[in-house]
Amino acid sequence: MIKKTLATVVLFSAFTFSHTAMAAGLEDDMKTLGKNYKAFNQAANPQAATAALDNMRAAAVHSKQYKLAPNTTDKVSSSTSLFDQIVVEIDKAKLLVQAGKLDDAKKQGKKIAELRDQGHKYYTH
Secondary structure, three states, X not given: OHHHHHHHHHHHHHHHHHHHHHHHHXXXXXXXXXXXXXXXXXXXXXXXHHHHHHHHHHHHHHHOOOOOEEOOOOOOOOHHHHHHHHHHHHHXXXXXXXXXXXXXXXXXXXXHHHHHHHHHHHEEO
């Protein structure tokens, strides 16, 4: 009896810890995306913009491991697909920065914010 109770407590604790770790990991990625999106928009030179975009890309790629459930009955793309779209937009902005078109890259970067807002509208974790 004690062994079954102890096993149940251990399994429940492990499940709770893994769920908390997942939420914290995704939350950290979202904070990284937000902080670096702001840094990208405030960047005065290509080096700062590129560094912010690289950090954003790493956070978006890492976020793909979390499968989010939509909080709506509307037909929406998967969370993985949404993160893929964000990565594509980050890559487009980075190409513009590398071509010396920082202002155009910042305009392109607005699509990243649109995708972010779409994700916040349809997904919870």
